[in-house]
Every structure is written in C-alpha cells, then in structure tokens.
Amino acid sequence: MxxxxxxxxxxxxxxxxxxxxxxxxxxxxxxxxxxxxxxxxxxxxxxxxxxxxxxxxxxxxxxxxxxxxxxxxxxxxxxxxxxxxxxxxxxxxxxxxxxxxxxxxxxxxxxxxxxxxxxxxxxxxxxxxxxxxxTAQVTREVYKETVEAVEKVIPIAITPEKRKSRPYLKYAAIGLIFLTAGGFVASNYYGKQVDTHNQIAQEEANEQLDAKVQEATFVINSPLPAATLQVEKKIGNYHIVAGAFRVEANSDKKVQQLKDKGFKARKIGMNRYGLHEVVYSSHTDRIEALNALRAIKSTQNRDAWLLVKALD
Structure with a gap:
C-alpha cells in the first residue's frame, strides 16, 4: 500500500x-x-x-x-x-x-x-x-532620462508676461467655478425634490394597500387553517461513531442509552456492510468534531471514531 x-x-x-x-x-x-x-x-x-x-x-x-x-x-x-x-x-x-x-x-x-x-x-x-x-525589469530611469533630454531641447514654460496678456483666462476660470457651484446646488435641490416626491408616493401607495387589505379581510368568510413548516437544521458531515449493529433494535437501544447520558445520539442509516450506524453526535466544524472525539475516547469509548460523510 x-x-x-x-x-x-x-x-x-x-x-x-x-x-x-x-x-x-x-x-x-x-x-x-x-x-x-x-x-x-x-x-x-x-x-x-x-x-x-x-x-x-x-x-x-x-x-x-x-x-x-x-x-x-x-x-x-x-x-x-x-x-x-x-x-x-x-x-x-x-x-x-x-x-x-x-x-x-x-x-x-x-x-x-x-x-x-x-x-x-x-x-x-x-x-x-x-x-x-x-518578467523583464521595467527600466523607468531610462525613460525618465529620455524625457528630460527632450525637455531641454523643447522647453515649455508660461512666463508672467504671457499670463498678463491673457486676462480672459482668469475670468473664464472664475466663471467655471461659479457654474460648477451653481450646478452642484441645483443638483442637490433637484435630488431633494425627487426624494420628497418618492416619499409622498410611497406613503400614498401604502395607504391604498392598507385599505385593500382591510377590505379583503372582510370579504374572506372561511380562511384556511394556518400551516406550520418545520425545516430541519443542517447537522454537519462530521459524525462521531459509537457503533454499528446488525439488528436495528439493538441500534435503537444504543441510541436511547447515549441520550440518557446526555449525548445528541441518533442513527445515520446503514453502511455498505448492512449495519445500522449509531453516532454520539454530528458536527459541521471539523475541529469541533475532533475535540468532541478526543473527549469521548478518553471518558466513554476508546473505539469511537470520526466518520466524514454527507447525509442525504
């Protein structure tokens, strides 16, 4: 092997x-x-x-x-x-x-x-x-040197004289600031109007819905009985096995004995050898199952073992 x-x-x-x-x-x-x-x-x-x-x-x-x-x-x-x-x-x-x-x-x-x-x-x-x-090394410094060489040949600068000769740029910038601020205020105002409209419409819809529900309540003469749906909680795929029995009655007896001791014992079906398997408990977390197994082996049953199996 x-x-x-x-x-x-x-x-x-x-x-x-x-x-x-x-x-x-x-x-x-x-x-x-x-x-x-x-x-x-x-x-x-x-x-x-x-x-x-x-x-x-x-x-x-x-x-x-x-x-x-x-x-x-x-x-x-x-x-x-x-x-x-x-x-x-x-x-x-x-x-x-x-x-x-x-x-x-x-x-x-x-x-x-x-x-x-x-x-x-x-x-x-x-x-x-x-x-x-x-990957190949990125040569950033080489490109930086190339750009600096180009800047030396073709310098790009804005002198104070050039800035003075174009006063309209200053006014255009100020106008742009005012337009941006005005647009922001208008946008907030419009957003608040929309929220107010939505809130009023939602309240009207709720009032209409309440009226219809009350009306429907008086029309129903023979309501159906309430149905209770019980959903079984997932118990996990890690099972601490206490034993396997050929006779099912013996497995039922073992389950009751373990329950009397405080364990969440149950049967998990038949294995491939036709034996009815009984477990002390089942867990969703593997570490939790291992800790429980160690406690059981030291205090209850040295032959207990951990079965990893997804139940239908």
Missing part, C-alpha cells in the same frame, strides 16, 4: 491529514508573491508542514483507504499501522523516508522527526493551472 498516495489525495481537500500513531501533515495557504531580485511572480499555494504531536486517529485517512480499496475500516487501520511501523524502523536506522509529492522525513539527533516539504506540487485547487513566471 502506497500510503503517501492517499495522504496526497486528501491534502487537496483537507488542511490536516493525521497518520495514526505517527503525526499529521498540515497545509497553510500562502498568498501570491513577487521576488524583486529575480523579477519572478509566484501564484498562491498551500505550504506543507508536519506535526509529530497530532497522532490521534480521526478516521479520515482510514475511511478514505477503506473506501478506495473496498475493505473494512478495521482492515484499513491495520494497514496504516503496519506502514507506520515500517517507516519508524527505517527512521531509527537513520534513513531518509521519501514520500512522493509530499516531502522527506528524517530522524534528528534528539529523536524527533524533521520534515522537508516537496516544492514541485501545489495543493491549492484555486491555483490550478497557474505556474511561476519571470
């Missing part, structure tokens, strides 16, 4: 992919940038990092492997564990682990894992098709 292939697939869609009992690969969005030295433009991208502290299984990677390879969830968990054990053995032998399209892992002197991300792939789907490019 090529574990890095599955991790790479998930990094396009998620910001955090946890490898149980090993660590988590995290992505962070970086804006487009310009290298002023090389005059190169770089598109926005996701930078990749590794956190050895995040090792709790959130079910994301195992569920994806189970879905792709058509195997049970527990089988996928076992495959991940074997792969992690193999990787750790190579790291202990001071070997570098090369994960294709992700980066290199190596054990430092302190016994911690150092990660060097791969830079030839961009996991930001918004930047698909964009690639770095280099």
């Amino acid at each position: 090529q574990l890095e292939t599955y991790i790479s697939d998930l990094l396009y869609r998620y910001d955090c992919v946890i490898v149980p009992q090993f660590g988590a690969f995290l992505t962070h969005r970086v804006s487009a940038k310009l290298n002023e030295t090389t005059h190169s433009f770089y598109p926005p991208k996701k930078t990749l990092s590794f956190n050895e502290q995040l090792q709790t299984n959130d079910g994301l990677l195992a569920n994806y492997i189970a879905e792709v390879e058509k195997v049970p969830y527990l089988v996928a968990v076992e495959k991940i564990a074997k792969q992690v054990k193999s990787i750790k053995s190579y790291l202990i032998e001071s070997e570098t682990i090369e994960l294709n399209n992700i980066g290199d892992l190596i054990l430092n002197k302190e016994g911690n894992i150092n990660f060097e991300p791969s830079n030839h792939i961009n996991y930001l789907t918004d930047a698909f098709g964009l690639s770095p490019f280099k």
